[in-house]
Amino acid sequence: MRWSIASVLTFALLAHVSLAVAKPSPDQLMDAPVLREPSAYRFNTLELDSADAARHYRIWIGQPASVTVDTPVAYLLDGNAAMAALDIDGLNRLAKSPAPPVLVAVGYATPLRIERTARTFDYTPNVAGAAQQRDPLTNVPSGGADVFLDLLTHTIRPQINQLLRVTPKRQLLWGHSYGGLLVLHTLLTRPELFQAYAAASPSLWWHNGVIDAERVGLERRLQGSRPTLLLMRGELEPASPVAATQPQVAADAAAKHVLASLQNIGRLQTQYTVFPGLGHGPMLQASLRYTLESLSQQQPRP
Secondary structure, X not given: OOXXXXXHHHHHHHHHHHOOOOOOXXXXXXXXXXXXXXXXXXXXXXXXXXXXXXXXXXXXXXXXXXXXXXXXXXXXXXXXXXXXXXXXXXXXXXXXXXXXXXXXXXXXXXXXXXXXXXXXXXXXXXXXXXXXXXXXXXXXXXXXXXXXXXXXXXXXXXXXXXXXXXOOOOEEEEEEOHHHHHHHHHHHHOHHHOOEEEEEOOOOOHHHHHHHHHHOOHHHHHOOOOOEEEEEEEOOOOOOOOHHHOXXXXXXXXXXXXXXXXXXXXXXEXXXXXXXXXXXXXXXXXXXXXXXXXXXXXXXXX
């Protein structure tokens, strides 16, 4: 797949004007007008629990008018926030594009925009040798990325395919922040799961950059896969949540390091896109819009 980059400045400028720069409140309620107002997309909802019944998922499936095996499917992490970031005009534009994607927003059964405890566990990799798997920022349990990926690919995706009545050829995984960390973890450890990966503002600082070691052996794991990676960050994003007190740290150093380490892997196509004038919070909506617009312009490979 090739990513279209011609309109990234337009997306960034629009997002800069329309998005609040302030971080959302931890208890901000989810507000998704696309679930209340008519559009060219039709939405269904699926609910299920994790195997240990500790986490409760709500998944929104948005379908364009026609779905075939060539229709791309975009799996969106932080599904509650992703649904809130969509708008009617954007969905109607997607519906008229060359390849309108199916949207699968994987969220949680909560009225909140972000379910912080559950996502922290689901989106973070296991840290080898750690006495306890705990998030360094919040101290809540972490390290459940592979458990979540098993649920996503072995339980959720078969139900989505059954609903669509097709097995799609092109599937993308998008995530922001900790979700972006999970996107990279998936690409580096199980690259065959998706054909395209879109990591927005990934938390590369997490546990002192533990994700960096996961790229070892990636070329061997790719085997017959030829995935694409779209790595995105905002121009105003710090290198980490504490980087504001560490001005000597280049804000984009970690992202450029990841990109450099992957660019010479022949079976992997990479793109790095910086959004002018955007900080961490606004990057969720801006990166999601850009990813979906880019995906919708791509024609299937012969």
